[in-house]
Amino acid sequence: MAGKYYNLDSMLKPKSVAIIGASQSPEKVGHIIMQNYFNVGYSGYIYPVNVGGDDTILGRKAYKSVLDIKKPIDLAVIAIPAKFVPQALDECGKAKVKSVVIVSSGFSEVGDTALQEQIVSIAKKYGLPVLGPNCLGVMDLRSRVDTLFLPTFKIDKPSIGGVSFASQSGAVGSAVLDLISHENFGLSKFISYGNAAVIDEADILNYLAHDPDTKVIIFYIEGVKRGKEFIEVAKEATKLKPVIIIKGGITPAGTSAAHSHTASLAGSYAAYEAVFEQFGFIQAKSLDDMLYFAKIFEAQPLTTKKRVAIITNGGGVGVLAADSLYLNGLEMAELSEEAKKSLRKVMPPIVNMSMPMDMAGDADDKRFGAAIDVLSKDENVDALMIISLFQTPGADSRVAATIIKYGTENKKPIVVVSPGGNYAEVHNNMMESSGVPVYPSPEDAAKSLAALVKYSEYRERMGSLDAKDKNNKKSKRDNK
Template identity: 45%
Template sequence: MQPNLKFAFNAKSVAIVGASRNPGKIGYVVLENFVKGNYKGKIYPINPEAKEILQVKCFSTLSKIPHDVELAVVVVPGAFVPKVIEECGQKKVKAAIIISAGFHEVGNEELTRQLQAAMGKYPHMPVIGPNCLGVLDSYSGVDTLFLPRYRLNRPKKGNISFISQSGALGSAVLDWAGAKDYGISKFISYGNAMNVDETDLMEFLAQDKETSVIAIYAEGIRNGRKFFESAKRITKTKPVILIKGGLSDAGGKATASHTGSLAGSAQVIDAVMKQTGVIHAKTMEEVFDFARVLASEPRPKGKRVQIITNGGGYGVLTTDAISFNGLQLAQMQEKFRKPIMAVSPSYAVIKNPMDLTGDADNNRFLVALQNAMADPGVDSIILIMLFQVPTLDSDIIEGVSGLLRNRKKPILVMSVGGEFAQMHMHLLEREGINTFNEPTTAARAMAGLTHYAMKRN
């Protein structure tokens, strides 16, 4: 039976079991997230030695709360967790998140059995964890991360959701996503997955209207058959990106000591991804390159890519990258090439890659882009703009943004350089245009989008 996880993300009331008065303790940080964040529900700190914390009334136990509790966040020492889960069940709490560690991941099998037994008595109460950061929902304000906001800025609202078995890796990625200004819908660190696993979370996100793309970091797949069947179905309507840890022998051993789970071989994981349509990312940066493109770009109708550049060398490198990633060079029709030739010098190469040369101005770029967008023989475009040349001025941002606002095919922009180039790329990003610093990363992202679209067609 699929667990009902909505209360882990959209709870109207939350109890922090183990709330602390000490700002250096996890129980304080988690409570502060709810009190000072954008959570609008009722908050119940559980601390038998305090009357109030952060001006919120405390209760000695869950049973003393006179109202229903939809979510319990457990931050007590590991030895007390099984008893707390029993109390949650008796209180009819709808969902629980166990931040506490000290179970199978450190070899404490007896405590693990006790926790499993406690959870088993209340099968209708899904439990995320233990040994995790828990949940960040950018829309509901649920935030169980025990990382202070001054150390980890929460990303803006978006439509990418990220599931991570590793809390430390996930938090670093979350911080990086915020710095890159990537929007996040939901982040889940699920730790040891004793009750709720990566497949359960993927199933929940598949139905979530605020999630367009699902990204997963997993060290061990808890139930391979269950994951396989779910992923095969989900990827038909929503992209799933997986980065898998523990693929090497050494990595597999590290996985066992980190979360107590078993890692699958690289060959098995590759086979699963090919059969299910899950997109395989090799680096964390690639996860977000794939995710942001899949979340925002139109689906291409085919593999034919038109390259437009004002730097011949980058055109060649992008051509190689396109080929290495299973895409093809488009062949533009003569009637769409003629208007470009009319505004270009004789030494410009109006083919593919299209080298507008280093003296290309705004108008030459815009005419080339407009005609490539209109050509039915072009499925997607990689636009390379080197801002160092004096003939290309800042008005190109407005021109490109205007053309791309209602685009029907995916268009990625690549540029490279220092402060001036980065400033213009940031301006393009603010207009909803995906930019890249390398031909290889742009080509990989376009390939990920294209291969996903081809499997869905």
């Protein structure tokens, strides 16, 4: 597929960056972008460009044009008023800049398609990968590139991890970034691509699919520019890694052919849903779901089997969990006789061996540990849902530590349900930072687990479910 899609390496791992529109005035976007480069500790060359003619900006020698730099430039970030962008872009082409991010707005999103067309034709003339316009640009936590014009103190930055996030909308993008750090999973790359004038969804999906640092892709789209190419790329991408997608603007657009039944039903959102379903995307219907799904895919193994064991230290939440399994197409595990026997030895007599297993309100880390240990080994169990209610007398940091121990080395997916306030939150953060996905409700946990199973089934069907991803390889029993 090489050649048909832009390679974004020079944009995401640049050795040198020119910031066009860099400024001494702290309120200017160009100033914030440049300041951010210092804040995140970018180690490549930074060249501020400003037509105003300051000698230095933020302590660096400033240039009037990229043409004056006369050194190799991997990435130019353009943050100047829209009407000046074509000239700046043309100069980037002449200076042999390898990639460009245009953060400026005022193009097709406000109806100025002519100005946007100008950008497209300049980019084509030089074969230049251009991101935007009207976007936040890119952030790569490993290469420490950050073109976002958001003051760093206003947004929590996630830690380094395996999830890459592409967003058409900058606003959704920055809000989700903030939330990602709150959900405690690690980010690899963030790409906000705005109007997709040159680099579009297909290019980005293709790049992230082949990016070794990206384990999970999350994608916010409102539409795609090249439908056929998007499908072509998707077929390959979803075989390699989970792609969680959320589409904004799902009310049926007015169809020109509304005179037929078919046309009025298969409106454009129906087409998107068909594409998501058919080509292995994991569709999220809300931002919460998008983050919940990302969390389980980042840290837990895939499984095509759906017998879930539930252990809890509170009966009622266990009942809700049983309902949520059923409602999401999952099954309740039935423990093997060996497992029941082992559990009877370690559980107090009041604990019933049927699912969901209520270990009682005084369950401590030892009880949790023993149960998880037995269930992890039971071949009748494909996944574990652990409900740890930190409001109970027995649950404390030792319980969290025990769950972390098993949740990070288990061959079966583990999800934790832990609703609660500050005390629970502290422990939830501990668990999540270690790679154990924690959910506020059994419903959210079951939905995420169901998404994991559905995607695993897709991979198996496509013949791309690695042996190492599969759980219960040796299990003789199958679901029916």
